[in-house]
Amino acid sequence: MNDTNEILSVDERSKGSTTVFGFWLYLMTDLVLFASLFAVFAVLRGPAFGGASMGNMFSLPYVLVETIVLLSSSFACGIALLCARAGSIRGALAWLSATFVLGAIFVGMEVSEFSSLIAQGDGPSKNGFLSSYFTLVGTHGTHVAIGLLWLLILIVAMLQRGLTHGNMRKLALFAMFWHFLEIVWIFIFTIVYLTGSL
Amino acid sequence: MKNYFEDIGALPRSHNVVAAYVVGFVLSLLLTLLAYALVVQNALPHQMLIAAIIAAALLQFIVQVYCFLHLDGQQGSRDRLIVFGFAALVVGILVSGSLWIMFSLNGRMMPDPAQMEQYMNNEGGF
Numbered sequence: 001m002n003d004t005n006e007i008l009s010v011d012e013r014s015k016g017s018t019t020v021f022g023f024w025l026y027l028m029t030d031l032v033l034f035a036s037l038f039a040v041f042a043v044l045r046g047p048a049f050g051g052a053s054m055g056n057m058f059s060l061p062y063v064l065v066e067t068i069v070l071l072s073s074s075f076a077c078g079i080a081l082l083c084a085r086a087g088s089i090r091g092a093l094a095w096l097s098a099t100f101v102l103g104a105i106f107v108g109m110e111v112s113e114f115s116s117l118i119a120q121g122d123g124p125s126k127n128g129f130l131s132s133y134f135t136l137v138g139t140h141g142t143h144v145a146i147g148l149l150w151l152l153i154l155i156v157a158m159l160q161r162g163l164t165h166g167n168m169r170k171l172a173l174f175a176m177f178w179h180f181l182e183i184v185w186i187f188i189f190t191i192v193y194l195t196g197s198l
Numbered sequence: 199m200k201n202y203f204e205d206i207g208a209l210p211r212s213h214n215v216v217a218a219y220v221v222g223f224v225l226s227l228l229l230t231l232l233a234y235a236l237v238v239q240n241a242l243p244h245q246m247l248i249a250a251i252i253a254a255a256l257l258q259f260i261v262q263v264y265c266f267l268h269l270d271g272q273q274g275s276r277d278r279l280i281v282f283g284f285a286a287l288v289v290g291i292l293v294s295g296s297l298w299i300m301f302s303l304n305g306r307m308m309p310d311p312a313q314m315e316q317y318m319n320n321e322g323g324f
Binding site: 013016017019020021024025028029031032035036038039040042043060064067068071072074075078079081082084085165168169172175176179180182183186187189190191194195197198 | 202203205206207208209215216219222223226227230231233234237238244247248251252254255258259262263266267274277278281282284285288289292293296297300301
């Protein structure tokens, strides 16, 4: 591992690229999952019986902060990848920690948004619109929460074994996953929150 | 080691990747703020406003797919790009198809009560 110009064995390279491609296939099926939830949301968003109306349900500035936090987390993750490529484990760990903290803030904000909605009686069982809203946004939030767990495990693995090929591969996959979740959020922000508040 | 991410296809070989991330981040931030400002200021007529923020979202989508996921069609990302194209097709059919079916159903399924009464009388019920 000390030789930074070490030539990869053919095995390691093809294993890595196959893994990246396979993980990409998983992400694309996940995209189809989100697309169907978006379709359900778009169908059920119309006038609903009872419950809050979309316009006064959300605080847009709050959601904007959430969006910027997740975007920054995605960016930090990309920089962590570049640090790892340059062989700097300290840089990679620092940026991954930033990724984790920002991701955790995002999940915390979402949980508090959900719990305040439920507390004021607008829970997922109130009407069809709220069911589809909680399912769509909650599925995304669950992905982010699972990603945080994955990131924690990755950080521990990097602390223990450093920048091994195995860890580099996991980091590359995690970065793809994290960027993917940020991309899904662009549409949640636009379609659920921005058009919802019009 | 140095080229590991390039070797497995997670980063492109040729262009400046640091710049790609910074440009992607700044553009995404600007597009997010632009869409937000348009909505908060209510700057455009309703239909145009919706078209504008969806256009901003699609633009941001392209920026992030290109800058963060490095799906630029170069060697190493081509396979992923093909699968991505197919997934986009499935997503397009799924979303537009669902909306088409559900909203045309809506229009056809709800006669008003008077029409319904007439139908029931003429046809002798369902």
